[in-house]
Amino acid sequence: xxxxxxxxxxxxxxxxxxxxxxxxxxxxxxxxxxxxxxxxxxxxxxxxxxxxxxxxxxxxxxxxxxxxxxxxxxxxxxxxxxxxxxxxxxxxxxxxxxxxxxxxxxxxxxxxxxxxxxxxxxxxxxxxxxxxxxxxxxxxxxxxxxxxxxxxxxxxxxxxxxxxxxxxxxxxxxxxxxxxxxxxxxxxxxxxxxxxxxxxxxxxxxxxxxxxxxxxxxxxxxxxxxxxxxxxxxxxxxxxxxxxxxxxxxxxxxxxxxxxxxxxxxxxxxxxxxxxxxxxxxxxxxxxxxxxxxxxxxxxxxxxxxxxxxxxxxxxxxxxxxxxxxxxxxxxxxxxxxxxxxxxxxxxxxxxxxxxxxxxxxxxxxxxxxxxxxxxxxxxxxxxxxxxxxxxxxxxxxxxxxxxxxxxxxxxxxxxxxxxxxxxxxxxxxxxxxxxxxxxxxxx
Amino acid sequence: xxxxxxxxxxxxxxxxxxxxxxxxxxxxxxxxxxxxxxxxxxxxxxxxxxxxxxxxxxxxxxxxxxxxxxxxxxxxxxxxxxxxxxxxxxxxxxxxxxxxxxxxxxxxxxxxxxxxxxxxxxxxxxxxxxxxxxxxxxxxxxxxxxxxxxxxxxxxxxxxxxxxxxxxxxxxxxxxxxxxxxxxxxxxxxxxxxxxxxxxxxxxxxxxxxxxxxxxxxxxxxxxxxxxxxxxxxxxxxxxxxxxxxxxxxxxxxxxxxxxxxxxxxxxxxxxxxxxxxxxxxxxxxxxxxxxxxxxxxxxxxxxxxxxxxxxxxxxxxxxxxxxxxxxxxxxxxxxxxxxxxxxxxxxxxxxxxxxx
Numbered sequence: 001x002x003x004x005x006x007x008x009x010x011x012x013x014x015x016x017x018x019x020x021x022x023x024x025x026x027x028x029x030x031x032x033x034x035x036x037x038x039x040x041x042x043x044x045x046x047x048x049x050x051x052x053x054x055x056x057x058x059x060x061x062x063x064x065x066x067x068x069x070x071x072x073x074x075x076x077x078x079x080x081x082x083x084x085x086x087x088x089x090x091x092x093x094x095x096x097x098x099x100x101x102x103x104x105x106x107x108x109x110x111x112x113x114x115x116x117x118x119x120x121x122x123x124x125x126x127x128x129x130x131x132x133x134x135x136x137x138x139x140x141x142x143x144x145x146x147x148x149x150x151x152x153x154x155x156x157x158x159x160x161x162x163x164x165x166x167x168x169x170x171x172x173x174x175x176x177x178x179x180x181x182x183x184x185x186x187x188x189x190x191x192x193x194x195x196x197x198x199x200x201x202x203x204x205x206x207x208x209x210x211x212x213x214x215x216x217x218x219x220x221x222x223x224x225x226x227x228x229x230x231x232x233x234x235x236x237x238x239x240x241x242x243x244x245x246x247x248x249x250x251x252x253x254x255x256x257x258x259x260x261x262x263x264x265x266x267x268x269x270x271x272x273x274x275x276x277x278x279x280x281x282x283x284x285x286x287x288x289x290x291x292x293x294x295x296x297x298x299x300x301x302x303x304x305x306x307x308x309x310x311x312x313x314x315x316x317x318x319x320x321x322x323x324x325x326x327x328x329x330x331x332x333x334x335x336x337x338x339x340x341x342x343x344x345x346x347x348x349x350x351x352x353x354x355x356x357x358x359x360x361x362x363x364x365x366x367x368x369x370x371x372x373x374x375x376x377x378x379x380x381x382x383x384x385x386x387x388x389x390x391x392x393x394x395x396x397x398x399x400x401x402x403x404x405x406x407x408x409x410x411x412x413x414x415x416x417x418x419x420x421x422x423x424x425x426x427x428x429x430x431x432x433x434x435x436x437x438x439x440x441x442x443x444x
Numbered sequence: 445x446x447x448x449x450x451x452x453x454x455x456x457x458x459x460x461x462x463x464x465x466x467x468x469x470x471x472x473x474x475x476x477x478x479x480x481x482x483x484x485x486x487x488x489x490x491x492x493x494x495x496x497x498x499x500x501x502x503x504x505x506x507x508x509x510x511x512x513x514x515x516x517x518x519x520x521x522x523x524x525x526x527x528x529x530x531x532x533x534x535x536x537x538x539x540x541x542x543x544x545x546x547x548x549x550x551x552x553x554x555x556x557x558x559x560x561x562x563x564x565x566x567x568x569x570x571x572x573x574x575x576x577x578x579x580x581x582x583x584x585x586x587x588x589x590x591x592x593x594x595x596x597x598x599x600x601x602x603x604x605x606x607x608x609x610x611x612x613x614x615x616x617x618x619x620x621x622x623x624x625x626x627x628x629x630x631x632x633x634x635x636x637x638x639x640x641x642x643x644x645x646x647x648x649x650x651x652x653x654x655x656x657x658x659x660x661x662x663x664x665x666x667x668x669x670x671x672x673x674x675x676x677x678x679x680x681x682x683x684x685x686x687x688x689x690x691x692x693x694x695x696x697x698x699x700x701x702x703x704x705x706x707x708x709x710x711x712x713x714x715x716x717x718x719x720x721x722x723x724x725x726x727x728x729x730x731x732x733x734x735x736x737x738x739x740x741x742x743x744x745x746x747x748x749x750x751x752x753x754x755x756x757x758x759x760x761x762x763x764x765x766x767x768x769x770x771x772x773x774x775x776x777x778x779x780x781x782x783x784x785x786x787x788x789x790x791x792x793x794x795x796x797x798x799x800x801x
Contacts, residue, residue: 296551302705408562409551410709414716415566418585422570425581433580 043141044093046110091148127263136240146227160196166240175233199246216429218250249430255390279384288405296409315365456636463541468629476623488634498796508736535726570724628778
């Protein structure tokens, strides 16, 4: 029987990690005359190691003393020093063994890197390149590995009336706002989807829920983004079978940030961020502005510029708004086509569409030269936004400004832009205003 | 940090710098406008001080909350009803004035009704928001506009065409007896503080002395810019020829190296946003006061009825009121406003003092 001291240490350790952590395993193992308790986190420990190197010898050795000697002399096991160290080891993937009057930590770290694949959607130049996998167990492990904090809470839920998909809700108990957590639990309960297979479905569901135009949850494939967001008090949702994690509450700032901002130097990061905001605004406003300035107020620009725009439009047989619409439509088709095509054919489509069609359309007098520049400008600035869901929103938004610019001219463009702003001010993501720039952590 | 208070004051100053105040002041520039402007500064600061002082007794409360437990239901409803009307008309004349500018300078061929429709759509998107969110929106608009406006004012002051002699000529009329209409117009510049009637909800903590100093200095600078810069550009007599002196002044400026050469378009694009928030702030206050009048009986349906009334009155007035009529109405409206505001502020101050002691 373990002594009181060992027992109290065991209780302390358990209370430090404390449920709800769905992946914490505390198990009593006993034979006729031996008794042992093991404590480990299943997602970051290799259970094969535990089985081969710990449990098998335990059951094969009859003598109590023999197993103690085994533990003492095993190169992977170290005697217990203090609770702090034990908790740290536990979060690194060690097993903690309570055997008779002794406590050992036993290295059973799993190598998660071999399961991960590289990032496909959110690529960066520097920094970690590994993405989530399709295995929920590994994904939780990846976050645990990057965020070894005892306060990380992991709750298990299941979503989907037919699929009963396992969903893990992760958050840091110290930073996450309890109201938001509660709201998220309710939301997960209220989701009515038959076959739940990917985090993006949540996104779809919440958009139907509050009819928002902008995404209020972020879907990411990067464990480093997930763990950085945990430290700012956000909630992470992992779905079994999907290599994407959902982050909420997310505001515009999160959609505009790339993990690269952290890995670059300060000023470079700031510069890149500013570039994205400028790109966002240009992409939304430019088509509408072109219509408003060519059709309504050419006198806005200085004479030379106004003349060169008008000059390049002389061959075009229809009004500016149709010209813009044709070109934007063509560009959308191109983008859409090159996404769906196999990787080998994709570049061909872009070359044929972008270069040849653009050139030919201008020479045939269907669109003006300046229009081609504007369309490519809009497309490129759109791609600057790092998160795809958000850049898709912008793709739609520019038609709103285009329509307002067509009907109301310059006033329509400015007010349309302001209306989008007002809408974003109105929107919130799980209680956080959408345009929050500085996220304040709730103080306990 | 009471930046929200400053925003309210600033929007009011910005909006009045272009629409009515300059033309009224310049009209009376030889008949006491200078003295009125000088007198309006202590008056404006005093009113700001009295009103915000009285409101510190009711932290983070708007007028509907303050009057909620009043025993004289009829009196308080009448009171709020009158103020609502004042707010609504304040927003309406700003809107009509700016639509007039837009249809003259930007979209001369477009029916005013079209311009009104797009403005109303934007305004109703904004005024339905909670009070705090409106302040966020105001902050964003000011964040975008103020640097550019500052640049334009800087260009105006440093322009070679600015004739300081004309400005000095007008200042020789300082000792003319002040004119009521000019005084009413000049004091309107300061009356952004009245929006605290609702927006006190989002103001945290007391107003510090530097808040008043800010109002004082920006007020002086704003009045000088509003009144004197058009005179400096168009001459003491020439400035009277224009319907919208400041817009014409912006049109006299030119950015030599910018793709947008004429300052007027930059200026008007910035003012589209400022007008939007200004009208929205006024109408939001009107809407919230109306909700306060209904008390617990305020429903979604009633809110839409009020908004429908707003729309119908706006459409009606856009058809009925032309520039000349609007300018005349505004002159008298300013005087009525001056009287009502003074009575309201002073009585509120006395009432608040008696209530708490």
